[in-house]
Amino acid sequence: MTAYKNYIGGQWVETVSGRTYPVYNPAHKEQVVGEFQTSNAEDAGRAVTAAREALPEWANMPAPGRAAVLYKALEIMGRRAEEIATAITTEEGKPIADARGEVRRAMNIMEYAAGEGRRMFGYTTPSELPNTVAYTMKRPLGVVGIITPWNFPVAIPVWKMAPALICGNALIFKPASSTPLCAVKIAEVFEEAGLPAGVLNLVTGPGGQVGNALVEDTRVNGISFTGSTEIGTDLYANGARRLKKVQAEMGGKNAVIVLEDADMDKALGGIVQGAFGSTGQRCTATSRVIVEESVYDEFMDGLLSRTSALRVGDGIDPEVDVSPLCGPGQYEKVQEYIGVGTEEGAHLAFGGRALTGGEYDAGYYVEPTVFTDVSPDMRIAKEEIFGPVLTVFKARDLKDAIEISNSVEFGLSSSVYTRDISRAFEYINTVETGMVHVNAPTLGGEVHLPFGGLKSSGVGQREQGTEAFDFFTETITVYIDHGEAARQQARFI
């Protein structure tokens, strides 16, 4: 079994305590993916020291020079794409096609961020004072902690790292404990690309120790977190108390509205993909569908027939649509929610069982599950399940549907299927989510557009798009008096 190490100051090192932990393949519970470092606050502190030492040189390198390292990393990731995709499926469980898509996504982000190296714009403006030049410029934020979840173990870290690096920051990367192999691969890519020692440091281990140490360390200037609302809320408050810049992208309970004039085929395709693709373990997964009464029966017929055609199995098999849940915690949580839905009086219209027998005994498989007769006050209607469970609601009209859509604490992504442009705009202007889709699934986004949620789904600056570069920099305002005479101008502040 391979024992993987932390990457600190350009060296692959063991923890201070010498402790390690195993990670298992969710499709083959007995198969160990590798042994990883169980780091603690002291290891995190060492990584912060390494990052602080590396920061000045990296921050002072012209941005196009930093871009050259990113372009090299892009090339290496392209060469190692299949190996990295396989690592995602082996460690996280998602179907190999999704894993390949995730690697491509990470590469797109690198390419986009590298290009931005030539666009680190500030602005100039006429000064109110004579003989004075006034302008703004960007400076790196400094040392930044990158804390990430397991469900996109390559794309999410890279969509934080690539903009952070191009802006000149030094990083400490704390990946989710269940997906450290992908994190090791990312660090290897940047090491091979020639990123100077200490600019990217990897520390694996429990969030309560390593992640928390980064939030509490006064030498860390910012934290970019993606994960659950529960952890993110505390982390944001702890960071803010220390006057750190923090962005927290968190949970979702994303809804699709299907109106009577929808292209039903398109809607069904988008909803089944959104609900059950990647086993429902995406922050943007579809977990609620709200259907206008008049087309409810037609919709349900199509939904059940498409859901029953899905193939469940090991994600490494390219024919598989729905793969195992990421680990025992997810497996229990999803089954618990299915139990809650039944107890609350929702109708189990499809699935609901943990799959057993044959290959299923080796992994954490739960059937794609559909609940109908769901009301907005039920727990399965309000809480993030993060698995292949879809809840279906009936709505009288668009207004009623939007009310149901907005009735949750989350506000990440949403979608409406309609051919009516007025109703589409009424929806766009009133739905409470950070990302809004029309006639498309709730999933995904493009790297050059901001990604993030409202309400309990996100706080702090958006990720990706040009907003990402705002988070990873500080704006400095410069005034230069080039006149020869002493200035008598009143100053108000």
Ligand code: NAP
């Ligand atoms: P999580 O339990 O909140 O963990 C996220 C990260 O935080 C992990 O690296 C975790 O480490 C670390 N952590 C745990 N406790 C911490 C603490 N006290 N201080 C600092 N860091 C700590 O989330 P998850 O289960 O990995 O991911 C699933 C969640 O992420 C879902 O809610 C999903 O919606 C959300 N998500 C959101 C987005 C988005 O962009 N909005 C994207 C993807 C996922 P350990 O693994 O060691 O516990």
